[in-house]
Amino acid sequence: MVDQVGKERFLDALTHLGGSAGNVRLRETLQWEEEAYAAVKNALVESGAILTGRGRGGSVLLASGGTVEVQERQASAPKPTKAKAAKANGNTGGDLGFEADLFKAADKLRGNLEPSEYKHVALGLIFLKYISEAFEAQHARLEAEDYADPEDPEEYLAANVFWVPPEARWAHLQANAKRPEITFVDVTTGREKKGDIGGLIDNAMEAIEQANIKVLKDVLPKNYSRPQLDKTMLGELIDLFSNVDMRGDHGQARDRLGRAYEYFISQFAGAEGRRGGEFYTPRSVVQTIVEMLEPTQGRVYDPCCGSGGMFVQSERFIESHQGRRSDIAIYGQERNHTTWRLCRMNLAVRGIDADIRWNNEGSFLRDEFAQTKFDFIMANPPFNISDWWQPQLESDARWTHGTPPQGNANFAWLQHIIHHLAPRGTAGVVLANGSMSSQQSGEGEIRKALIEADHVDCMVALPGQLFYSTQIPACLWFLARDKSANGLRDRRGEILFIDARKLGHLVDRTRREFSGEDIALIADTYHCWRGKPDAVVAAGLEPYADEPGFCRSATLDEVRGNGHVLTPGRYVGAADVADDGVSFEERFGALRAKLAEQFDAGLALEKLIKAKFAGVGSNA
Numbered sequence: 093m094v095d096q097v098g099k100e101r102f103l104d105a106l107t108h109l110g111g112s113a114g115n116v117r118l119r120e121t122l123q124w125e126e127e128a129y130a131a132v133k134n135a136l137v138e139s140g141a142i143l144t145g146r147g148r149g150g151s152v153l154l155a156s157g158g159t160v161e162v163q164e165r166q167a168s169a170p171k172p173t174k175a176k177a178a179k180a181n182g183n184t185g186g187d188l189g190f191e192a193d194l195f196k197a198a199d200k201l202r203g204n205l206e207p208s209e210y211k212h213v214a215l216g217l218i219f220l221k222y223i224s225e226a227f228e229a230q231h232a233r234l235e236a237e238d239y240a241d242p243e244d245p246e247e248y249l250a251a252n253v254f255w256v257p258p259e260a261r262w263a264h265l266q267a268n269a270k271r272p273e274i275t276f277v278d279v280t281t282g283r284e285k286k287g288d289i290g291g292l293i294d295n296a297m298e299a300i301e302q303a304n305i306k307v308l309k310d311v312l313p314k315n316y317s318r319p320q321l322d323k324t325m326l327g328e329l330i331d332l333f334s335n336v337d338m339r340g341d342h343g344q345a346r347d348r349l350g351r352a353y354e355y356f357i358s359q360f361a362g363a364e365g366r367r368g369g370e371f372y373t374p375r376s377v378v379q380t381i382v383e384m385l386e387p388t389q390g391r392v393y394d395p396c397c398g399s400g401g402m403f404v405q406s407e408r409f410i411e412s413h414q415g416r417r418s419d420i421a422i423y424g425q426e427r428n429h430t431t432w433r434l435c436r437m438n439l440a441v442r443g444i445d446a447d448i449r450w451n452n453e454g455s456f457l458r459d460e461f462a463q464t465k466f467d468f469i470m471a472n473p474p475f476n477i478s479d480w481w482q483p484q485l486e487s488d489a490r491w492t493h494g495t496p497p498q499g500n501a502n503f504a505w506l507q508h509i510i511h512h513l514a515p516r517g518t519a520g521v522v523l524a525n526g527s528m529s530s531q532q533s534g535e536g537e538i539r540k541a542l543i544e545a546d547h548v549d550c551m552v553a554l555p556g557q558l559f560y561s562t563q564i565p566a567c568l569w570f571l572a573r574d575k576s577a578n579g580l581r582d583r584r585g586e587i588l589f590i591d592a593r594k595l596g597h598l599v600d601r602t603r604r605e606f607s608g609e610d611i612a613l614i615a616d617t618y619h620c621w622r623g624k625p626d627a628v629v630a631a632g633l634e635p636y637a638d639e640p641g642f643c644r645s646a647t648l649d650e651v652r653g654n655g656h657v658l659t660p661g662r663y664v665g666a667a668d669v670a671d672d673g674v675s676f677e678e679r680f681g682a683l684r685a686k687l688a689e690q691f692d693a694g695l696a697l698e699k700l701i702k703a704k705f706a707g708v709g710s711n712a
Contacts, residue, residue: 094135102132103141103154112153112597117608151609191355197332198356201325207363211356212430213321214329216297216313218353219437221333223300224262226253245303252443255303260296266334268292269327289326290317311436353441357399357434362603372398373472373522374558376596376606378405381470381520383615384550384570389419390467395455395508397424397448400435402470407444420468422446423461427454456504457482466512469519473505475564476524480504493541497533502526506569507538510547513573518549525553525565528658540656543587543648547571550588550618553660555596557604567660570618580622587651588621589660590614590643617643641667 105121106113113121119129133152136142142152202210230253234240240247245255258264259276268274274292278285279299285291293316301308316326354375361372382405394402403422410417422439424446426432432450439446449460481498490511496504502523509519528551530536542548550570559566575583595610606614620628620636621643628635638644644664654662 094132098128098132099136099141102136106142106152106154112151114151114607114609118152191352194332194352195356195359198329199359201328201332203322203325205322205325207360211360212313213316213326215353215356215360215434215437216316217293217329217333218356219312219441220260220265220293220296220300221262222353222441223254223256224260227256227261229253254300254308254440257299257303260299260303262334265289265292265296265330269330269334272323287317288323289330290321290323293317293326307440308436311433311440313433353438354401354404357401357438373401374603374605375401375405376611377472377522377554377558378402378470380552380606380611380614381522381568382406382409383611384618385468385470385518385520386619387420387468387470388413388415390514391421391423391464392468392470393423393461393464393466393512394469394471395425395505395512396471396473397426397435398431398472400424400438400444400446400448402472403439403444403446404442406468406470407442417444422448423464423466424448425455425460426450427452454480455508456480456485456501459508461512464512465514465517467514467517469509469512469517469521471505471509471519472522473501475502475566476526477501493545494534494538496538497535499533500535503535503538506542506571510542510571510573513571515573516578517573519569519571521569521571522566523569525567525659527569528567536656539658542571543651543656543658546575546584546648547573548587548658549575549583549622550590551658551660552590552614553593555593555604557598557602558596558606579624581624583622585648586645587648587658588618588643588645589658589663590617591641591660591664593661621645638664640665 101122102118105118115129115133119126122129124132133142137144137152142154144152198214205213227248230248230251231242234242234247248255257279259279269289272288273286274288275284275286276292276295277283279295279302287295294314297312297314297316301310301312315321357372358375378401382402386409387406388410392403392406394400397403403424406420406422407417410420422444424435426435426448427450429450429452432448435448439448451458451460478499478501480501486495490504490507492511493507494503496502496507505523506521506527509521513519527535527539530539548569549572550568552568552570554566554568556563556565572583575586592606592610592614595613596604596606598604616633617636617639619631620633623631623633625635636645641664644660646663650663651658
């Protein structure tokens with residue numbers, strides 16, 4: 093017997109996923125076993141609340157509230173032709189797990205505080221909670237060992253766990269969360285002082301930084317004691333995080349807190365709108381890049397890394413494919429110091445070791461990894477930035493394909509990235525659509541040079557409304573230093589074009605995202621195109637074939653014939669129209685009859701108008 097609570101939870105999850113979802117994705121979102129999921133789904137189908145649809149693994153959609161839109165979207169999207177595609181791992185940001193409930197509760201406590209300010213309050217406490225959770229778990233393990241000392245910091249360093257001094261432990265903060273005045277020892281001065289819960293949190297942050305100075309120096313926020321911050325709200329936020337079991341069924345605090353941290357970042361990005369896009373790339377876009385590049389071994393780099401989403405997804409990709417984290421080394425650079433701190437905390441919560449550097453100048457003026465080459469580069473640079481140029485960049489070694497225009501950095505980013513690619517390196521870059529066709533200020537000549545050097549591997553046109561920061565249409569550039577080998581098919585003289593503008597679904601009125609099936613379709617198409625035929629078949633995929641309206645493999649000669657414009661729509665053509673069984677003669681006859689009716693109606697309307705005007709003239 094299926095209970096009503098289960099039905100409501102199923103419908104709520106489906107609603108938040110846009111009204112339509114694949115069975116695999118929805119079941120993972122709900123975190124249900126197959127048997128329980130099937131029972132609730134069948135009950136809802138029988139009651140008429142949901143409908144079943146097509147798709148790999150099957151799909152379901154709401155029987156009301158946006159069904160028409162969902163059905164139209166499904167009908168217009170290209171049908172998957174790559175059987176047994178390797179599914180995109182994880183969800184794409186529309187999940188309804190504990191992190192969503194936690195954010196809703198935390199957001200209620202925000203009051204009049206702006207999201208941009210509250211973001212650092214909440215994320216700092218989540219990080220502090222993680223630090224303490226991981227510490228306590230290791231503390232318990234050490235207590236159970238005969239010769240271990242649970243209060244020896246070296247014991248934690250050996251286990252890759254942050255040492256947390258007694259004054260910074262979560263239990264200490266929780267015990268004092270509601271007290272109006274607290275006496276504690278200032279870790280900076282060593283003197284006793286009085287303060288409130290804000291001062292106690294700042295002291296805890298300072299204590300943790302001092303105890304883990306090599307990793308956390310200048311990373312943690314320490315402004316909780318400022319008068320503008322409501323201390324009652326802080327106490328309630330600590331209670332909220334204290335009452336939620338973030339460890340999961342197997343004590344995996346790292347994963348659950350990492351998910352919470354990442355989810356909070358995405359929600360704050362949405363709340364901040366344009367400003368939020370400066371530190372967050374939508375998860376489904378990141379996942380698409382990662383699934384296409386498949387970073388399993390080597391150096392991974394992001395020259396404008398934001399809050400570190402590219403790195404988190406890379407680690408997740410490795411784990412989902414039974415790889416080892418130690419097989420990749422992560423490098424990043426970020427110009428905004430506040431965002432750099434968010435990134436460092438995001439990676440620390442995930443237990444990801446990375447070399448993330450900050451400076452005021454940014455990657456163009458002060459390249460922190462000037463002499464380093466990378467196997468995989470993933471980036472979402474700010475679109476069309478115009479204030480990037482400095483005179484000292486005029487003869488920079490990176491501009492091998494032409495000096496970028498001073499009023500737009502798009503082709504500066506592309507050349508910076510190509511400059512850093514290893515001999516067999518590949519890259520995925522998000523840029524504004526204008527980069528594919530612009531001819532102004534020499535951009536067309538630089539694009540031509542990139543194409544003729546055979547660095548462009550694949551172009552993907554994205555649907556609108558994917559980004560928090562802008563409504564400017566965007567695309568993905570996939571670059572390769574050398575397209576001849578690296579265990580793949582020799583693709584020299586070819587470029588793959590994918591038009592993904594019809595994919596994706598609305599998660600709210602203003603934002604769209606890719607589903608796991610969408611990501612798999614795009615990634616599989618790329619993998620089938622670039623892979624050796626025998627490897628493609630061995631992976632359970634179908635051999636690559638052009639699909640009108642969705643994908644096409646074009647030669648350099650064809651691209652030259654299009655003036656070196658890289659817009660996928662120019663190459664993929666229109667999708668095949670399904671044959672409805674009506675002959676041309678019958679269809680033409682019906683159209684001609686309809687046109688005759690409209691001509692007759694037009695003549696009758698013309699006579700009526702003339703008669704009205706005649707009446708007006710006679711009465712004058």
